[in-house]
Amino acid sequence: MAGPVLEMRSIVKTFPGVKALSDVTLTVQQGEVHAICGENGAGKSTLMKVLSGVHPHGTYEGEILFEGDTCEFKDIRASEQRGIVIIHQELALVPYLSLAENIFLGNEHATRGLINWNDTLKHASELLRRVGLSDHPETRVTDIGVGKQQLVEIAKALSKKVKLLILDEPTAALNDEDSDKLLDLILELKKQGITSIIISHKLNEIRKVADSVTILRDGQTIETLDVKASDTTEDRIISGMVGRDLDHRFPERTAYEGEVGSAPALEIRGWSVHHPIDQQRKVVDDVSIEVKRGEIVGIAGLMGAGRTELAMSVFGRTYGRYAGGQVFKDGTEIRTKTVPEAVRHGIAYVTEDRKHYGLNLIDTINRNISLSALGKVAKRGIVDEQAERRVSEGFRKSMNIKAPTVSEPVGKLSGGNQQKVVLSKWIFAGPEVLILDEPTRGIDVGAKYEIYTVIDQLAAQGKAVVFISSELPELLGMCDRIYTMAAGRLTGEFSRAEASQESLMRQMTKDKEVTR
Known part of the structure; x- marks a missing residue:
């Protein structure tokens, strides 16, 4: 390391009624990957917005030094001119423009107002190859997946001769394969001399790519740790984030089985759904599950397994084209063809995309x-x-x-x-069945524990809970039973005692109907 490339000293940022940052200090060494972690609301994103000029100089107190110079950025363009580029969690790409147009948007290869398209496409191809993409630069952003879009954002940063790359929750919306590609790219950029700051809740990612980690809590710097040091454990980082030791990641749970012989609170039989566009393809294929009152039942599956499609189609048929199946509540068949019908029958659905569909x-x-x-x-x-x-x-x-x-x-x-507001909204509706789709996605361990506790309390009150999650430890820690899905079909069913990460993954990677 060649010494600090960035120093943020005694940063204070106040919003009406809220002190978001209070005397925060951050030091990032030249050429390192520096992680910042903390609970939601700890001030991580606010600190990076101060650094990148989103919150301009004069709206905060404190001092920023970059490459030894005091910096007073008035806007994002000013910070980018120094080589500081931030990639926000919500990607800032224009979907119907090409990859090349997005990469050089606001930074065009132009002479006297005329864009040189040959240079644009040539340089865009070079940048795309540099981030590991083989897509043609004239491909539209809307025609590539989210994982590739994240790499296009990095190509866009590289076009600005980035020296310090800031990534805010870069893998929050990515599957495991795309996440690994992105993390490998961050390590490759480190070899090329680019310093990175990564904000992440995923401690396994921090351990993979980061050299140092700074922990923020309640708008204050708690400590900066050497990630490779033997005493920098996940438990120590978590303790710093939440201000207390979490002896257990999940609340102690006593399974509630309901009355012996009673009908399930929710039963889905032979449920099938066609894709909304390709109506020859079944995204949910003859799935049958049941949930008792007081029971938390998990659904595990890889991307594309059909978990969300099942949930949305049962809840008012809000996804795809219904192809068959029945829904029973307490042994009586019910209609859930519309959202109001589903709500009237006491079914609530907490969507995985709270920003677009939940709030x-x-x-x-x-x-x-x-x-x-x-x-x-x-x-x-x-x-x-x-x-x-x-x-x-x-x-x-x-x-x-x-x-x-x-x-x-x-x-x-x-x-x-x-996420707590979304849960409050549906709890207020007084449902008897809650379908929770990735209820803790993108939130920190402290907030997760609070939400787990709420879910556990709802089950203790006799509610039936369907818990969809991509995190197997979460399902194992919370659920009484777990179903597995692959390619739209049910592939397994496990009791709490039978389930393990290995047994679930075996069933999640096969395409065979479970025998019940």
């Missing part, structure tokens, strides 16, 4: 929570705002939603707190 980001916590059951806070068709506020305030306290008031826009909350 209205520009509206308040208050309104978001009441939306699922407005009739409960309305008189003669008019919402009683005081009643609505009382309900929302109750959830803010009981769910530990970190916000100054329930009038706060949901879009300003961290991912973990947004």
Whole structure:
């Protein structure tokens, strides 16, 4: 290492009613991969927005030194001119423009206002090869997957002669294969002399690529650790993030089996769904599952296994084209052809994509929570705002939603707190069956534990819970039974005692119907 390339000293950033950063200090060495971790709302993204000029000089207190020079960035362009480039968690690509157009957007190869397309395509091809992509530079962004889009963002950063690359939760929306490719690229860029800062909740990723890790908690720097040191364990990092030791990653659970001989709270029989465009292809093929009251039943599967498609099609047929099957509640067949029908029958679905389908980001916590059951806070068709506020305030306290008031826009909350609002919304509706699709995706270990506790409490109250997750330890830690899916079909069923990561993975990678 050749000494610090970046020093951020005593950074303070305040928003109305919230002190997001309080005397934060960060030092990044030349040529290293430096990880930043902390709970949602710890200040990680805010700190990087200060560094990259999203929050310009004058809106915060403290000092930034880059390559030994004091920097006062007024906007993103100013930081990029120094070689600092940030890639946000929400990708900033234009879907209907080509890869080449996106790479050089705002940084065009042009003379007197005319773009030199030969140079543009040539240099775009070189950058795409550098990040491991063989796609033609004239391919549209909308025609490639999210994993490749993340690599295009890095190619875009390289076009700006990046010296310090900041990646905010770069693998949050990627599958394991795409995540590995991205992490390998970060290590390759390190060999080329590019310093990186990576914000991640995934401690296994930090251990794979990072040299150092700085832990933030409640807007303050807790400590910076050498990742390769023997005493830098996952437990130590977690303890620093949450401010306490987590002896158990999951709450202690006593399985509740329900009344002997009673019908399942939810039973799905022979459920089949065609792809919404390719209607010759079944994305869910003759799947049958059941869930008892008080039981948490997991569904495991790799990308494309059909887990989300099953959940969405049962909940009001919001995905694909129905091809057959029945839904029973407490032994009686019910219709769930529309979302209102499903809700009336006591079924709730917490989507994996909270920002697009679960929340209205520009509206308040208050309104978001009441939306699922407005009739409960309305008189003669008019919402009683005081009643609505009382309900929302109750959830803010009981769910530990970190916000100054329930009038706060949901879009300003961290991912973990947004997820608590989604759960509050559906709990307020009073469901008897909850389908939870990746309920802890993109949130930190502390917030995960809080959400696990809520789910456990709901099951203890006699609710039937379907728990879909890509994280096998999460399913093993939370579920009473686990189904496995592959290529749209059910491939296995395991009790809590039978299930292991190895046994689940074997069934998740085969295409054979389970015998029941």
